[in-house]
Amino acid sequence: MTNNAKVPFVDLVTIHHELESELLAVCKKVFETAGFIGGPEVEGFEKEFAEYCDVKYCVGVNSGTDALRFALTAAGVRPGDVVVTVPHSFIATTEAISQAGADIEFVDIDPSTYTMDPQKLRAFLETACALDVTTGRYIHKKLGKPVTAVVPVHLYGQMADMDPIMDLAEQYRLVVIEDACQAHGAEYFSKKENRWLKAGSVGRAAAFSFYPGKNLGACGEGGAITTNDEALARQSAMLRDHGQSKKYYHDIEGYNGRLDSLQAGILRIKLRHLSRWNEQRRAAAKIYDELLNPLEDSVVRPVESSLAKSVYHLYVVRTKLRDDLQKFLTDAGVGTGIHYPIPIHLQVAYASRGWKRGDFPNTEAAANEILSLPMFAGLTPEQQKQVADNVSQFAASLAVR
């Protein structure tokens, strides 16, 4: 590779090319039966993904957003409840909370891992909530509504610090729904349980997205709920299918939120490669860490907690000169992204809630400084060297300014 070959932010063409014959064969199989909705591919995928996540049940749905919405509703979140999450996420996290009928409340992130800071959650619950002795629920003092759930987001492939979050949830009677949309296969070492836990197996339920760019991506839309709770799984399965318990018997009003057979068949094939792809991402992260180490005065590398095994959905560096670095890399042919440039509490969509700049300083600082470098299974060490060389050139250009 020459020194100025282009490095894409993500390459979704090559892995599909490598699996082409298997993927086409499964599509042909589905075409031959014309069983496009439900059926053996969906059931097979649900069984295999449940095993992968170390849970009893998986319910395939049509997106990560619906997975979150159905999981919240099936876990008992009702209109008028308050659900706590972080403002440093993709807006789908809060859309799902609103669509479940609940009010959103935020706590800030830990500035090094970018995931929910359990101390901030504790402070929120201790100061902003009060016990209603008649119901035994904790009430959001300002909103006058019960706080019933918390949604930690396992961002960039790294799980949130789940032990203290689970402890607080138990103490304050909150349901925990993991947003695992960026964390297929990620792990967390629970000191309480003295073992590694898989993303999707810790809370009451979890939501996964199979948007094409995810570590496990469909060739279209897809999502899943994982849980050990049989009733929650059954309720989620009804919600995704117009509230049916059996054909044309609608016990509740639901949604059209099914995972289709073509996507399920494709996901089954790709799932067999997920552990290997995640290892490739971890190896690539290590290479970046080494290459960028000498540049630590210019860019901050991602921090992997000692309690986490990240699957590096994204490799996110940080610098106060983020916009300049991004432009420099774009000009050099290196693709980058910003995940996410506007904190959710400052999005126009939530202007009526009255959140303002300064409310969640760790999130706001991150949004101004983070930059996602190219990261995907199949990224080569040569490509990574080029990215690091370009970052180094950027740092050197500052020194001579």
Ligand SMILES: Cc1ncc(COP(=O)(O)O)c(C=O)c1O
């Ligand atoms: C953290 C997070 N939550 C939720 C979602 C929503 O998933 P989907 O796009 O499949 O609806 C995404 C996907 O981008 C995500 O990254």
